[in-house]
Amino acid sequence: MELTSDLSQQIKTKLPVAAIIVASLGYFVDIYDLLLFSIVRVPSLKSLGLNPQEVTSSGIFLLNVQMTGLMLGGLFWGILGDKKGRLTVLFGSIALYSIANIANGFVHSVESYAAWRFIAGFGLAGELGAGITLVAELMPKEKRGYATSMVAGVGISGAIVAFYTANIFDWRTSFFVGGGLGLILLLLRISVSESMMFRITKRENVVRGNFFHLFKHTKTFFKYLRCIVIGLPIWLIAGILITLSPEFGKALGVQGTVNAGVAVACCYGASMISDVISALLSQYLKSRLKVVYIYLFIGILAISTFFILRNLSLPAFYGLCLFLGFTAGYWAMFITIAAEQFGTNIRATVTTTATNFVRGALVPISLLLQYLRGVFNGSIITAGIIVSVLVMAVAFWALSQMEETFSKDLDYTEE
Helix, strand or coil: CECCHHHHHHHHHCCCHHHHHHHHHHHHHHHHHHHHHHHHHHHHHHHCCCCHHHHHHHHHHHHHHHHHHHHHHHHHHHHHHHHCCHHHHHHHHHHHHHHHHHHHCCCCCHHHHHHHHHHHHHHHHHHHHHHHHHHHHHCCHHHHHHHHHHHHHHHHHHHHHHHHHHHHCCHHHHHHHHHHHHHHHHHHHHHCCCCHHHHHHHHCCCCCCCHHHHHCCHHHHHHHHHHHHCCHHHHHHHHHHHCCHHHHHHHCCCECCCCHHHHHHHHHHHHHHHHHHHHHHHHHHCCCHHHHHHHHHHHHHHHHHHHHCCCCEHHHHHHHHHHHHHHCCCHHHHHHHHHHHCCCCCHHHHHHHHHHHHHHCHHHHHHHHHHHHHHCCCCHHHHHHHHHHHHHHHHHHHHHCCCCCCCCCCCECCC
């Protein structure tokens, strides 16, 4: 169903500078919080009195709780974004995860830590999907890739700031900083306008935000599933290989103690640059899918190198983290593809849930890693190799079945 042509033309000619800025900064705080836990996982749990073995097991538990919150929050915020509007979700999610961030700084037990990580994850689930959907609907179709890449590029730099903040302050203060940044960002809400595509769709007699529509037909379901699966390698790298880099580093014989914060900073610093490169490459090739294929092939090389090399020096291992981070730099491309696959009446639902189901996939991936580790006598290396092969294989399958969406008109609704 096409939207009104004159209003559609307005969408194509007006550049949403304010929306890009707010979405970028919102994602910045989002990533800051999401990765801050990976950075302060060890020191924060040690300060709560846990021994080294408990630090690993409780850390994985807290990560799974956070990701469960992301998955449930993705459903809530995605549906709300199509029913009530992109801005409602954008600022509502920022407010919730900012409060949860501050509360994280006051925890004194694993139980309270888990409760607030769940709430933080629930809040974090909405911002990125709503921001990307809003920007994609406001941008001219030929330039969407630039805008969404800017959002992701600026956002990912939040991991770098989280690393330096955690080095300057203790872990509790670092959470306070993240919460404060989010609350300050809410002051910018007055300068952002709602998507005109959404406003037009809202006036029409069309069902919006029906999550179950995605399961109504086999074709629709698999299209949605493919949107999720192509993003799994990104969080395999960031959520497993990098987050658990101290454990992998020890098993690989790295000469020295791997600092998870440094590994995260290296990974996301490279991803920030790579996200911009992926957008430029997409514009040059006039294709989304070709770019993702390139990144997946490079990803195979990076992951293989990660598991093959032994007894690296710390600088060399951190260099490998840079390489891994670079191969995960198609996050903006993945989100843009998801936003472009479906109509305006369900676009926020798809973009928000797909984004968070990818993040939330860390739960089954980490559980599988733990299970395989037990099967192979505690070998995290063997378990990591098997999990990596499975994730990369399904990502290639999904990508091979996807529709090219470069320069696709978004002014339509799903019947």
